[in-house]
Amino acid sequence: MTDRIRAGIVGVGFMGTVHARAVRRHGGVVTRVAGSTPESSRAGRERIGAESATDTVEELLAADDVDVVHVCTPNASHAPLVRAAVATGKHVVCEKPLAVDVAEAQELLDLATAAGVTATVPFVYRFYPTVREVRARVAEGTAGPVRLLHGSYLQDWLAEGSDDDWRVDAATGGASRAFADIGVHWCDLVEFVSGHRITRLAARTLTVHPERGGRPVTTEDAAVVLFETDRGAVGNLTVSQVTPGRKNRLWFSVDGAAESLCFDQENPDSLWIGGREVNRQLLRGSGGHPAAERYSVVPAGHPQGYQDCFDAFVADTHAAVAGTAPDGLPTFADGVRAARITAAVLESAASARWVEVPA
Secondary structure, three states: OOOOOEEEEEOOOHHHHHHHHHHHHOOOEEEEEEOOOHHHHHHHHHHHOOOEEOOOHHHHHHOOOOOEEEEOOOHHHHHHHHHHHHHOOOEEEEOOOOOOOHHHHHHHHHHHHHHOOOEEOOOHHHHOHHHHHHHHHHHOOOOOOEEEEEEEEEOOOOOOOOOOOHHHOHHHHOOOOHHHHHHHHHHHHHHHHHOOOEEEEEEEEEOOOOEEOOEEOOOOOEEEEEEEEOOOOEEEEEEEOOOOOOOOEEEEEEEEOOOEEEEEOOOOOEEEEEOOOOOEEEEOOOOOOHHHHOOOOOOOOOOOOHHHHHHHHHHHHHHHHOOOOOOOOOEHHHHHHHHHHHHHHHHHHHHOOOEEOOO
């Protein structure tokens, strides 16, 4: 491997473009891309700005000028692509969900571990400086013991019955849609900042449009989850892809004994800190914790957002490839965790009972 990380991107849609931009911003180069057809590969090379397009995924995986394979394809194809990439000894970045069920996700983790390769999943909301501030305050005891964890992740891109996407089809996207797509982001983020693990949950799911694109819909549009944690907190989460007016509102509150800490992804440069006597807003870049300032890459007052988080995630992945894994890098183990929580949500919704979440 050269000093410059060389990436091969499988999947040339929106997420492939996001990955490619992040690779380049941190000194890497996108040497190859592969789409679903030779024609889409060539179109993707132009759009993404890769050095070359390969006619097949197999050609990309076998290439000597690819160090890290980025899997940015529909969910059901993740496992075979990761298996093939790991078999060649390449490092892997796989979009979430890592796999469509727990067994498959665990298999991929085991394969990557045995091969000794870096294997990460882009739970990129971890990389907001304000999120790192919450984590530091909880870890250092500033917030006091955590009592409540609550919030929501709301979108509206599937609010109308005429809205459709490959994710709606369980054969392509998996048995869970809204929760596996965005609910896992919320759970990963809240477990990351609080240090708590969800141990038990009760869930209800909702499918508001039973048919899309002329086919029946078996995946959920929304989910509501109650949960308990291993350290004595309780919480609740609402997930929706059918909430008009909410484009990408990931919001959580970590309520400790001394203060509450609220993060809103649609206003990520400001952290709300609630106290018994005084409420405050901590602005990014205004003297926060060193763990947060590390990820503050533009001056205060200049908005920092989603792509910046993705850039930081890829930079930390590259550091891990080089032999130094930074604190808080989401790996395949976190992908397995997300799969376990998703499976518990589906089981609870189907059985109308509380379900234990394996550690």
